[in-house]
Amino acid sequence: MNENKTPGASGLIMNEPLLWEKGKKGRCGMCVPKSDVPEANFPEALQGEGPDFPDLSEVDVVRHYTRLSQWNFGVDTGMYPLGSCTMKYNPKINERVAATPALAAAHPMLADEHVQGNLQLMYELQEYLGAITGLPAVTVQPAAGAHGELTGMLIFAAYHKSRGSKRTKILIPDTAHGTNPASAALCGYKPIPVKSGKNGILDAQTIADVMDEETAGIMVTNPNTLGLFETNIRQIAEVVHAKGGLVYGDGANLNAVMGIIDAAKCGVDVMHLNLHKTFSTPHGGGGPGAGPVCVTAELEKFLPTPRAVKDGDQFKLEYDCPDSVGRVHGFHGNFGVLVRAYSYIRTMGPDLKKASQFAVLSAAYIKERLKGTLKLAYNMPCMHECVFSDEWQQEDKITTLDIAKRLIDYGYHPPTIYFPLVVHGAIMIEPTETECKEDIDQFIDTVKKIVQESKDNPELLRNAPVRSKMRRLDEIQAARRPCLCG
């Protein structure tokens, strides 16, 4: 394969100092309106010096951020097969809808009758997410996936409290998402780790052995972080329910199963979704996300307030829910993110099922074509992602990190690495449904080429990346001598 046909290339990359290394006192990059009122005296005792910010011109600011952006790689730049993160294409039209002036300018404390458009959107989004999961009652208030998990755990706690029981433990399998234990701990639950079975799937008997009446329930990621469907989920739910516990479904991997599974039929009671994964809203280099929580009708009364409800042909915010866990966000959640996800669902409609089918097709295809090149962690039918390890590269003293960094030279964002922890040197690949076959084939060929390089010229991998603006960065130095502020 000719290296020059991969997207990786060295271009003209500009240097750019830090903001405060630029500028001159007295410049301004933004108009401050001329005052049309008399000047007033501000009490001196309360007055400060004002922060030491650099003064920059508009051109200074524009060039600064344009140059910074060129050091970055996004989904719009190229394939981003980051496992568990669902880096699918983020449609441009959804950005425009979110910027619709009447929707985006709304103050969150206006009277319901003045914001019917926004309330309709929130209400309908709740309905759609209920239809997609099979769990009919939904809050869109949580601001991210982990915030949804926390909301779910608050609901667990409120449910058990309402039944007069105080439970202290929660079961968390080793194939669950990394945030789960910390979310549960915030609600006072001690996470009890549960081992997955030999084939990467949870065994109902393992759960039965540890589930007791001190345990609030279980947090299951399904499909799990190995990309496998938890086939025993129904039996596991029965075991947990029989002891009075609840089942939490971490929906971060929903992209594999829209229109394929019904979470309620799987026995799940509470589930959060990541709109910034499955529903195509941009990740923004770390956020903002949105983590709606869907629950069974029985648990509806515990959802955070307020929620959008329909009253005749009007929409309103319902506050009167005495059993609610309360508010989890200052206002109505990351509304701008909700608008984008709503737009995506309206664009896809029932074809969301196709998105899941193609996401799984692409992952299964990669798994099949790379299983002779990299060691598969578990040779089972995969869902939307597949997990390999660096076991076969160990004889050449090449690690997962080296493979990941070499992919950068070829113009790909590396997969998720060293997660899940149950796989040594994990390489977790999630192509998503929006990558076309040629690009997937090119990625596969590139991985094969890199593995060949690891035998022929391993230094190429150990020194990688060499075509990026920066070479490998010293993370140990960053942590030992923290410099967090310039």
Add this chain to the structure above:
Amino acid sequence: MRYLPHTDEEIQEMLEVIGRKDLDELFCSIPDECRYDGDLNLPAPLDEWGLNEHADQLAEAMTVTNEYKVLVGAGNYHHNIPETIPSLASRSEFLTAYTPYQPEMAQGTLQGIFEYQTLTARLLGVDVANASIYDGASALAEALLMGLRASKKKTKVAISSAIHPHYREVARTYFAPTEYELLELPVGDDGRTDLSGLGDIESLAAVAVQSPNFFGVIEDLEAAADTIHAAGALFISSFTEPLAYGLLRSPGECDADIVCGEGQSFGMSRSFGGPGLGMFGCKKKFVRSMPGRLVGQTTDLDGQRGFVLTLATREQHIRREKATSNICSNQGICTLIAAMYMSSLGGSGLRDLAKLNYDKGEYFKAQLVKNGAKIVFDSPTFNEFVVEFKEDFQPIYKRLLEKKIVAGLDLGKYYPKLAGKYLFCVTETAGKDVIDTVVGEVKS
């Protein structure tokens, strides 16, 4: 479907490689009893033009639109946003990137966040600021939990009842399943928090005060710091309007230990309350108790300056249930927006804009008083204040609404004792003519 590139021919080729006869067979591991019945019950797909029309219909259902002057702040403010900000923040290299786990491919995001952390620390007067929390409310809840962590065995925290009512609700939600106790402190007749009872509270880990507070009143943070520290507690200073710090002494300068609040004012649209930005900083000695991501400076193999995520051993994916928080995704792009805003205004611009907001508020208050209204709290305020009218304000409110002005927020829902009194906000976006129109209606 334009987001799904696979052709029928490619699907067949891929299925053959996998050894499956059709797409359904890919899901053979899923038991029948778990399966979805029928097709997804969702409206039929809209094309791009249909979606645009639908968005227009939703916009038409909004009766208070962007044409209105909304003189309500209460934690969500209307400020001018220069076109440079949406233009730069929508660059897809920033917008469509994930969390910067691979620093060689994300130096733009990482330097951008490092700059945000630095400008935020300078604004708030603290040693360190993190890469954001969801919003001002969750930032307060996290700060209170951090206060308890940093104080070891103590069990109580106290918050001013002049903190935004929604923030207090969120703090209560976070505290409900814990063993900790959350107390509320009263507000004096001057609209400032009454801290006189602190000495009687045992096992007090931290006390939170907001300035400017929910009533727009500027708290005496220096005096608050002395009282709180004398009670052996950490001082948490919260805020909803960071623009005020262009003029006010910063909370850090007043000796706050933890500073947290909402940054929506800095370049983000009101957007029905989100996404905004939870700004969060603290003194250096507490940094290892701090929640959230941090970006730090380092060098690459060639000795070039670069940036990485750091001190991750505090975080959920490493420390698991012992982490300082469960937060993972934060407000990402909003940190860059805030940094773009702070750097566009610069030190001089921020001061001028803050002063303009203050002057508008003072003019508005003076005009109202001249026409018989009363300003409920006589302490200094920033760009918000509470007004009591001689008679029922509702008819005037309605007349002003017809003139496309939303005249304040009735406080009765949040403070029953203040029912019929209105919280007003005025920023640089409301001209003198708008203020005069409101005052004119009050007068008549």
